[in-house]
Amino acid sequence: MKIGLDIMGGDYAPKAIVLGAIAAHQSLAPDEHLVLIGDTQQIKPLLSEQGFNPDHFEFVHTEEVIGMGEHPTKAILQKPNSSISVGFQLLKEGKINSFASAGNSGAMLVGAVFSVKPIAGIARPCLCTIVPKLKGGVGLLLDVGANADCKPDNLVDFGILGSLYAEHIMQIENPKVALMNIGEEDEKGNMLAMATFPLMKQSPHFNFVGNVEGRDLFNDKADVIVCDGFTGNIMLKLAESFYVLTIKKGLKDEFFDRFNYENYGGSPVLGVNAPVLIGHGISSPEAVKNMIFQSRDMINTGLVGKIQAAFQ
Structure with a gap:
């Protein structure tokens, strides 16, 4: 090797x-x-x-x-x-x-x-990042910046890519895949989210669990969260700021320590x-x-x- x-x-x-x-x-x-x-x-x-x-x-x-x-x-x-x-x-x-x-x-x-x-078969490769979970373990967020504008088919591909990465690299059995949205209801979201939801729901290639909201990023509702790269990059940069803020405020917290990017290395191009x-x-x-x-x-x-x- x-x-x-x-x-x-x-x-x-x-x-x-x-x-x-x-x-x-x-x-x-x-x-x-x-x-x-x-x-x-x-x-x-x-x-x-x-x-x-x-x-x-x-x-x-x-x-x-x-x-x-x-x-x-x-x-x-x-x-x-x-x-x-x-x-x-x-x-x-x-x-x-x-x-x-x-x-x-x-x-x-x-x-x-x-x-x-x-x-x-993949029109748009994407970037993914590890997300720490409040009760322990980690999840995956993708795309986080490679594709600012996406089509529904792209997000379905990201679901497949994320599920495979979570299973084989993160050792999560049958990972739960979700779509980032502004509400949990099936019909919620902008045009991209509403068009993507039924495609992800019908896909046999991953374990789709529906929509999740921004507040679900750090809980256990999903192991893999899919979004366009514009949304994902904003969420990633916001999450990175948590660790920096705790340092500046002199706060010591095990959960926020896990936001330190050093622990995870880099972002794979999937x-x-x-x-x-x-x-x-x-x-x-x-x-x-x-x-x-x-x-x-x-x-x-x-x-x-x-x-x-x-x-x-």
Whole structure:
């Protein structure tokens, strides 16, 4: 197994990424190898500072970096030797089994679609995120930003993708799938929600439990909550603020501590033909370590193959 990692992506790259890779290495099996993609002239001195043997990693040298504010499509096309572009080329060629980066999220989405491409039958790949539950455990929210505008069929696909991820990665048996709405009644919602509800209700591919409201995000009514990326991204950013607010207020609470993004790694891009993960731009070494573990789990469970089979 070869796990590709962009060393140049993120606000604290390359140091935070390198430290995360070192931390993850301690828990990887002998046949699980990290491939660090980026400027080796910056990477190797950092390894030396930590007294870490560089022979534990594989390296692919690149000389360009796609900045966080660059236009995703233009950057992918104009910087073929960037760490993100090279990472996706390696993934496409099968030289790495997964690719993760805390860099430009738009470039990561564009790169995934252009290189390994969406799985046949999936019109819109999506992003998902882990949501802590009040009584323990976690749920899944998707889409959280890849698709601001969606059609009903897209949301049904997200339900299938989320259900498979919850079952095989989160180990939730027969996960409950719900549609985010402004009320629980079947006929509630805007045009998208009202058109999507009957399609999800009729789908044989997941355990649909109906509509849920925003206040249900952290309870046990559903394991997987589906929405368009515009709604999901707003909910995600609001949820992320809870942890920051508790820190600023000097509050200590076990539940809100679980909102710390570092605990969950990155956001998987579901619906493409290889494992791809996008980390938070401010990813710390702990977040990078967990993103590497997510990559390993997606490879080990054969999640992409299971999604491909579901959409045949």
